[in-house]
Amino acid sequence: xxxxxxxxxxxxxxxxxxxxxxxxxxxxxxxxxxxxxxxxxxxxxxxxxxxxxxxxxxxxxxxxxxxxxxxxxxxxxxxxxxxxxxxxxxxxxxxxxxxxxxxxxxxxxxxxxxxxxxxxxxxxxxxxxxxxxxxxxxxxxxxxxxxxxxxx
Amino acid sequence: xxxxxxxxxxxxxxxxxxxxxxxxxxxxxxxxxxxxxxxxxxxxxxxxxxxxxxxxxxxxxxxxxxxxxxxxxxxxxxxxxxxxxxxxxxxxxxxxxxxxxxxxxxxxxxxxxxxxxxxxxxxxxxxxxxx
Numbered sequence: 001x002x003x004x005x006x007x008x009x010x011x012x013x014x015x016x017x018x019x020x021x022x023x024x025x026x027x028x029x030x031x032x033x034x035x036x037x038x039x040x041x042x043x044x045x046x047x048x049x050x051x052x053x054x055x056x057x058x059x060x061x062x063x064x065x066x067x068x069x070x071x072x073x074x075x076x077x078x079x080x081x082x083x084x085x086x087x088x089x090x091x092x093x094x095x096x097x098x099x100x101x102x103x104x105x106x107x108x109x110x111x112x113x114x115x116x117x118x119x120x121x122x123x124x125x126x127x128x129x130x131x132x133x134x135x136x137x138x139x140x141x142x143x144x145x146x147x148x149x150x151x152x
Numbered sequence: 153x154x155x156x157x158x159x160x161x162x163x164x165x166x167x168x169x170x171x172x173x174x175x176x177x178x179x180x181x182x183x184x185x186x187x188x189x190x191x192x193x194x195x196x197x198x199x200x201x202x203x204x205x206x207x208x209x210x211x212x213x214x215x216x217x218x219x220x221x222x223x224x225x226x227x228x229x230x231x232x233x234x235x236x237x238x239x240x241x242x243x244x245x246x247x248x249x250x251x252x253x254x255x256x257x258x259x260x261x262x263x264x265x266x267x268x269x270x271x272x273x274x275x276x277x278x279x280x281x282x283x
Contacts, residue, residue, distance in 0.1 A: 054227030067261035132199035132261020
């Protein structure tokens with residue numbers, strides 16, 4: 001294949017092998033870029049906590065994994081179109097006598113604003129924390145709900 | 153200690169030993185391991201796992217923990233930043249563990265396993281005699 005390609009290259013446009021290598025490298029770069037964009041990319045905000053949002057007819061549900069948090073450690077507020085989740089994750093310290101082998105769990109403060117696709121009713125927002133998973137149910141505002149239209 | 157900002161820790165997919173017969177993803181839970189004189193304690197974050205979903209096994213010197221989550225999430229996903237799945241991790245224990253006295257509890261998605269050291273594995277203070 002490669003040989004044919006080289007023979008097909010017009011004489012006046014002769015490229016050195018280095019040009020060819022450059023071209024190949026360019027293509028590889030493009031390929032890996034596309035791979036990152038397409039296959040590997042998740043919508044990634046990089047802000048703790050990571051969230052999943054789902055919706056049904058009447059509500060949006062926002063979920064986040066917050067293991068070890070108590071309801072008192074969390075501060076949740078909502079406005080017409082945004083939800084703010086902030087708080088602090090505390091890891092109670094063990095007695096002094098312990099020696100660590102591994103320390104991967106992290107403590108710290110966090111604050112995140114989530115913009116929802118549509119207006120919500122802030123007065124009716126409900127939140128629950130079960131087994132370290134926060135679920136916030138945000139009812140859609142009347143104006144944002146889909147309306148069934150009947151054909152007369 | 154002044155608390156800093158929390159950073160996102162990406163969920164790592166767990167490598168299963170042997171193929172899994174059940175569908176679903178498994179992830180490696182982040183864990184703290186520490187020991188005091190009498191026991192080795194393991195604390196692992198497994199959000200979404202309740203006490204019915206936890207399996208703990210000690211075999212020879214391998215400790216494996218596994219947590220299953222209910223995958224039912226009502227609603228149509230419109231935005232997903234983290235994957236949902238169970239948790240699975242295996243540790244090699246350096247100490248001799250008294251298997252009959254292992255205690256485990258899970259609260260708010262945090263698993264805590266206390267593994268008491270067997271009598272033979274406890275450190276002994278060695279006194280040096282002066283000549």
